[in-house]
Amino acid sequence: MSLKKEIGAAIRSIRTVRGADYGDLAEVSVKANINKLEQGMSNITLEKFVELSKALQFDSVALLAMCVAMQNEEHYSLTLRRAEDQLDAFQAEGGMELFSSQLIGRELLQRPRGKPKKTKNEEAVRELKAAGYSQAEAVEKLGLAKSTVNRYWKS
DSSP states (O other): OOOHHHHHHHHHHHHHHTTOOGGGGTTTSOHHHHHHHHTTOOOOOHHHHHHHHHHTTOOHHHHHHHHHHHHHTSOHHHHHHHHHHHHHHHHHTTHHHHHHHTEETTEEOOOOSSOOOOHHHHHHHHHHHHTTOOHHHHHHHHTOOHHHHHHHHHO
């Protein structure tokens, strides 16, 4: 899902409304790069996206919501409402507490080596096994790969 065209249109529109020219954005990027962004011919990193939104004096979340809304052909308020609903659900699941625990100050906590486990899937397989389901039934019921169910089944 590329947002190049939407970001280009948004930057061009905000810059025009705010009366800014490429020189006003020189701290963020060279004129040629801003031009490429506005033409939808260049990608932008999240860091540059945030820097550019600050230079335009436009909230980065609002800028992203505006671009996603344009891509989805919906009003930005629907995009923001959906995001708020997902954040509320994530918080209700304990996700925000887990998210907060992943940072110490401004540093990312180091996670253990190896592939992260999908404990919910593993628990679901174990519950079905304990309830007397077969592996094939677990695959069908959970929509997981046979190899995944088999691995969790044996552990």
